[in-house]
Amino acid sequence: MAILLRQVVIHELVKEQHEPIQPSNVKKKTLPADNPTIQKLVEGIVDLYGKKNNSAQYGVFETGDARGNFPDAFEGYKGAEENEDNFIEATKVAMTQLYLKAADKPTASGGYILFADYVQNDVRYFLSAMVKQKPGYKITGALKVEDLEYIDLSRLHQAAKVNFAKYEEFAAADEVEQLDINYLSFVSPQNNKATAGYFITAFGCKAGAPSAKATEAVVKESVAFFNANDTLSEHSAELSKKLYEYLDNKQGENQPAKLSEIEHIAREFFSADEADNLAEELVAHLNSDEIGVPSEFSVNKTRLHKMTHIVYKGDDFQLTLDKDDIGQDAGSRFYYDGNRLVINELPDEFKDMLDEHFG
Template sequence: MEINKVIVHELIKEKQQDIQPTNYRNAVLDRENEAVVKLLEGVIDIYGTRHNSAHYGTFVAGDGRGAFPDDFEGYRGLDGPTDDQFIALTRSAMGRLYDKASSSQFATGGYIVFSDFVSQQERFFLMAMIKKTPGLTLTEDLEPEELEQLDLSKLHQAAKINFSKMSEFDNASAEERRELNYLSFISSGSAKSASGYFVTALGCAPGTAPARATDNLLRESKKFFRENEGLRGSREDFVSELVGYLTEKEESGESVKLSEVGHIVTRNIPNALADQAEALLESYMERLNSEAVAVPAEFPVSKRMLNRYTRITSAGDSWKFSFEKSALGEDEAADVYYNRVDGTVTLTRIPESMDEAIREALDEFGQDEANDNDTDE
């Protein structure tokens, strides 16, 4: 990670109390300071994890947009922004947060971390609220003593903007934009509640992108179970249950929730891996909610994409055949190749274990035939 700029301001507001003047820091923090680096890494590490899952979206395009999105657009266009220009943008955000928080008796404040940084060759702008948590320490005389420290286990509210994805969105067609997102946000409640003021203050709007979310959920889930040796035996049952869950959500018009998908994952972890279940679930959630995969915490199902993962099943007197529609094609490279002229089906890239079983069966059949011929003679 490369830190370009980082600063912290404090929004002072207790529940059911009037908001207090904002505590602004006037200079950026030293990006080489170990404590500063540790603070930012702590925030980034828990962003998009199981208990800090993110929604994905864009800025509001009409009413409710506010000043921050346009201020960010100006900042994004700068070639090597100065510290003062960075601080001005953070103050713009703090102004909007102050306005929204002051209008709700139930809103609370906290420390707001702002940073312009680069991670895995992608540039981001991050805004995250963290709070103090009570703790204990020991004095030199080994006496317990209360202290307050920053809670880096939970992001109460946060937003992160991806510069390159925003540029991709700008250059996309209206149709393509429906499946593109360039920002993500974490909120302790819905955007309409008091706890969601952070999201509305910054002009964030959840994007639907149902086709991409549905496809990524199914594809990456299958991949996760396939890549973990202990989970491979449960893969088919898991995918079947997941598809069933998505089908129910599509038919009822309800949204998919990653938290509910997590329960399906847990049910399909073998007893032999019970001691690893928590770690496996954490890894699964972090993968799906990551910047690269971007399956949001909640989204509507794409019926078209779900249909690709439903199965075609048939059986004869001595065989049974089942495969996902997405594997079917009229190209010889397809996993299940259908020749429309001949009316034949060919399996390609069969698993090594299946190939070995077929060869063994053919060898046994050939040996049985040879033995029958010897007997006839």
């Protein structure tokens, strides 16, 4: 998808695994944002963000000792005049933080660090992404525009992205409202969190806890995805049931729900020839900025119960009914005919209580 590129620069973090870190190659000037090669590179990175194997975790900046200097640098850049110097200065702060964090990780490796200020779908973002060279190519000396074709766009190694609009929304919200607002996201390899973590900590990222929002969205949006596809719509009710069972099990086990496992559930309904494409589309949809389901999240017990039950609390009586047990046919456990609610198959214990009352 096309983007409006405002500022872009690529620095180099010089670090080989198990070797001492070297001085970073920090550029003094931005790259030409209107250059087609540069635009294609940034669009390629943006397109990878949130896709399968590059799923994003959502969050906010740290507030304590782990915050570092970048969040304040971003705040200063956001409020400053938009120009090359202010952009470069913000990226220099980020590079210093990356250097300090990577230096303490013997197994960490460096790479090219792309910074971009861009607009997509009328939303402005500040992107930081680590990219590597394609196998078989070696970029030496100054990184030139013509060298960008040698950047490997098959996957993101590490990345962080700040949504300007949500950042402002968070700043204007009260403490309760802030719990459901995540203005930044980050991508980090799941198979090597210890090594990859330096990138995330360098930017002062902290995973948020939008458990209620994610718990609801993962079911609602997965069902919507199925309903929008003619071959999948007939399976949306069964998918919903399986997702509720999955979330309930995860909540009971006090384990996080994972997009990779939700994808596996959805794949049961995909045809073999479309499975990979549909799975990638579903994960990208759920993990997008618009929907905001992170790669992992804690299941919100209260929200899950609200989604699966009808709860009524009046002055004279209270009812909590499982939605799956309510129907408009006489054989339903809770039969509703528009005026009356009939309870079939009363539990023995409840019948004993009623017999005792009327006995």
